Amino acid sequence: MTTTPALTAPPPVLILQRVAQSRGGRPLFDGVDLALHPGQLLWVQGANGSGKTSLLRLICGLSAPRAGRVHVAQALLYIGHRPGLKDVLSVIEQLRSSAALAGRPCSEGEALAALAPVGLDEAAGLRLAQLSEGQRRRAALAQLWLPRAPRLWVLDEPLAALDTAMADRLAQRLDRHADEGGSVVFTSHQALPLKRPVRSLQLGWS
Amino acid sequence: MPRPHPIWRYASPAHFLPLTGRLLPALWALAALGIGAGLALGLFIAPSDAQQGEAYRILYLHVPAAWIAMVCYAAMAFWALWGLAWKTRLAFVLMRALAPTGALFAVLTLLTGSLWGRPTWGAWWVWDARLTSALLLALLYVGFIALTSAIDTPDDPRRGDQAGALLALVGALNLPVLYFSVSWWNTLHQGASITPRGSAIAPQMLAGLLLATLGFWAYAAAAVLTRARRLLQARVESEARWPRALGGLA
Amino acid sequence: MPAPWAAAAALARREWSNTWRQPAEWLTPLGFVVGVAAMFPLGLGPEPARLRELAPGLLWIAALLGSLLSLPRLFAPDLADGSLEQWWLAPLPRPLAVALKLAVHWALGSLPLVLVAPLLALAFGLDNLTPLALSLLLGTPALALLGGLGAALVLHARAGAGLLALLLLPLQVPVLVFGTAAANGGANAQAALLLLGAWLAVLLALAPWATSAALSLMLD
Numbered sequence: 068m069t070t071t072p073a074l075t076a077p078p079p080v081l082i083l084q085r086v087a088q089s090r091g092g093r094p095l096f097d098g099v100d101l102a103l104h105p106g107q108l109l110w111v112q113g114a115n116g117s118g119k120t121s122l123l124r125l126i127c128g129l130s131a132p133r134a135g136r137v138h139v140a141q142a143l144l145y146i147g148h149r150p151g152l153k154d155v156l157s158v159i160e161q162l163r164s165s166a167a168l169a170g171r172p173c174s175e176g177e178a179l180a181a182l183a184p185v186g187l188d189e190a191a192g193l194r195l196a197q198l199s200e201g202q203r204r205r206a207a208l209a210q211l212w213l214p215r216a217p218r219l220w221v222l223d224e225p226l227a228a229l230d231t232a233m234a235d236r237l238a239q240r241l242d243r244h245a246d247e248g249g250s251v252v253f254t255s256h257q258a259l260p261l262k263r264p265v266r267s268l269q270l271g272w273s
Numbered sequence: 274m275p276r277p278h279p280i281w282r283y284a285s286p287a288h289f290l291p292l293t294g295r296l297l298p299a300l301w302a303l304a305a306l307g308i309g310a311g312l313a314l315g316l317f318i319a320p321s322d323a324q325q326g327e328a329y330r331i332l333y334l335h336v337p338a339a340w341i342a343m344v345c346y347a348a349m350a351f352w353a354l355w356g357l358a359w360k361t362r363l364a365f366v367l368m369r370a371l372a373p374t375g376a377l378f379a380v381l382t383l384l385t386g387s388l389w390g391r392p393t394w395g396a397w398w399v400w401d402a403r404l405t406s407a408l409l410l411a412l413l414y415v416g417f418i419a420l421t422s423a424i425d426t427p428d429d430p431r432r433g434d435q436a437g438a439l440l441a442l443v444g445a446l447n448l449p450v451l452y453f454s455v456s457w458w459n460t461l462h463q464g465a466s467i468t469p470r471g472s473a474i475a476p477q478m479l480a481g482l483l484l485a486t487l488g489f490w491a492y493a494a495a496a497v498l499t500r501a502r503r504l505l506q507a508r509v510e511s512e513a514r515w516p517r518a519l520g521g522l523a
Numbered sequence: 524m525p526a527p528w529a530a531a532a533a534l535a536r537r538e539w540s541n542t543w544r545q546p547a548e549w550l551t552p553l554g555f556v557v558g559v560a561a562m563f564p565l566g567l568g569p570e571p572a573r574l575r576e577l578a579p580g581l582l583w584i585a586a587l588l589g590s591l592l593s594l595p596r597l598f599a600p601d602l603a604d605g606s607l608e609q610w611w612l613a614p615l616p617r618p619l620a621v622a623l624k625l626a627v628h629w630a631l632g633s634l635p636l637v638l639v640a641p642l643l644a645l646a647f648g649l650d651n652l653t654p655l656a657l658s659l660l661l662g663t664p665a666l667a668l669l670g671g672l673g674a675a676l677v678l679h680a681r682a683g684a685g686l687l688a689l690l691l692l693p694l695q696v697p698v699l700v701f702g703t704a705a706a707n708g709g710a711n712a713q714a715a716l717l718l719l720g721a722w723l724a725v726l727l728a729l730a731p732w733a734t735s736a737a738l739s740l741m742l743d
């Protein structure tokens with residue numbers, strides 16, 4: 068259910084109609100209705116195991132819902148809980164590979180420019196195996212600073228392993244994305260220091 | 274909205290269980306009669322074969338067993354396809370129920386083939402096209418059972434169903450090529466061959482073979498349906514254990 | 524560069540780098556085949572005539588077993604670290620993505636075999652190496668295509684290479700039969716090679732599609 072009234076005029080980028088999902092035979096959630104419009108930020112909350120990641124995977128098209136329909140207006144950018152990092156690749160190789168794999172190849176200059184806000188431009192040539200967990204998470208998030216990013220972002224636990232300064236920079240980036248008309252769906256156990264209003268979706272048993 | 278065909282109601286446990294409950298006693302009776310009469314005719318009454326003496330009698334077991342092993346696999350593949358296409362629980366349950374019976378008859382085919390080969394060819398096994406194919410069919414069954422049991426978790430049969438169904442389908446599609454390649458291999462190396470010779474069959478032999486075949490078929494059907502009932506009941510109970518998601522939204 | 528081509532190139536490059544930079548991944552099958560090939564004379568006796576007669580079949584079996592070794596790690600690491608989901612979401616037809624992945628896997632894992640097996644055959648006293656090399660050239664891709672399907676099916680299974688071998692052996696028998704007949708040379712070799720080639724063509728068309736269907740179900 069929404070906590071703010073739906074915006075008029077721009078068509079929604081994401082619609083969920085009476086979506087239900089189960090995992091391992093166990094029902095997770097039922098009857099989820101949602102319309103996400105450009106410029107909106109959606110925070111999916113719930114206890115561990117309540118199906119937050121499953122909902123995000125539904126939105127991306129990685130799983131099919133047990134009931135209901137999911138409509139996504141256009142391409143999206145997905146950074147999951149396990150973001151596909153290969154240890155043997157260097158930071159910049161990983162970034163350019165992920166971008167190209169998503170159909171948005173970037174030049175070396177653009178990649179280095181995206182690594183600067185996450186503080187990894189000096190470490191661009193290091194292999195991912197040599198980085199700490201926090202640095203690896205930041206390497207995964209660097210995609211958000213690449214040009215030509217799609218309008219809808221789906222982020223699973225983006226704050227994991229980030230320090231406060233990086234969390235602030237991430238929140239600024241998400242705010243700027245929403246200002247420019249993009250939308251974000253994210254899960255998180257902690258609140259993000261966002262300036263724009265955030266819609267909330269709570270999953271779990273009543 | 275058009276009404277679905279009435280036969281679909283048997284996909285639900287509420288109809289499947291009573292129907293099979295009524296069928297089963299008849300099937301078991303038919304099995305006992307068929308096997309009893311068929312084997313009595315075949316083992317005691319039918320005359321000995323002109324060329325093979327008493328040893329041929331094992332064919333009363335070998336021929337039905339081979340047929341059942343093959344048809345069970347075809348049925349498994351059929352229900353696998355049905356389950357993947359229409360996602361009904363019963364289709365996957367039937368697919369799983371067929372596997373152990375099919376495996377049993379595949380092994381029986383191998384054992385009886387070996388028992389027949391020993392007095393006839395002097396060897397416990399020959400690598401001819403049919404026996405080798407039977408061995409590979411037995412391996413296909415074992416692979417299916419191994420895969421599904423390695424994937425299954427106590428409450429979620431879904432992944433096991435899907436992987437097993439794909440495996441059964443792929444195996445079934447591969448079977449013609451497999452049989453062709455094994456036959457071709459056999460002709461390359463001029464191996465020995467076990468084929469029942471085509472000379473005249475005495476009426477008692479034919480009657481015995483038909484009765485035994487009918488009896489074994491009834492047994493196989495009864496065994497599969499009994500197992501299917503048990504599996505279906507287990508799934509229904511396991512689903513009932515989870516609380517239904519209540520709305521799910523705050 | 525249009526999106527699908529960029530994605531395809533990125534997938535191929537990533538697979539190549541990932542495999543090439545972990546030498547154990549592609550050296551192990553090679554080492555295994557050489558090791559197994561050494562076991563045969565030790566087990567069967569070094570009599571040259573018998574070894575020469577058996578060599579094509581033995582080397583083929585060694586190659587088949589070697590191809591099974593790297594399969595458990597074909598998709599499982601990608602599933603674990605989320606890469607599978609990344610290339611699942613790529614603007615690339617999924618059967619093509621699977622085919623690319625298998626192609627790189629074959630190029631690094633099996634192509635060296637195709638080059639080394641004839642050398643081993645020399646050690647077994649074989650003179651005419653072409654039939655063996657050709658049969659392996661057509662046969663190892665077929666084994667890889669079937670192997671990919673097997674690897675996808677066991678993604679959620681609590682089992683190792685043994686289960687994979689059990690599942691794949693009946694499926695790989697046609698490849699083995701045609702391959703060894705082609706490798707043995709002689710009258711039937713040409714027919715066998717044609718059959719092998721035809722079967723490879725069928726597998727090329729069907730296996731990536733079946734494997735991506737399997738991966739869809741496993742990702743769900």
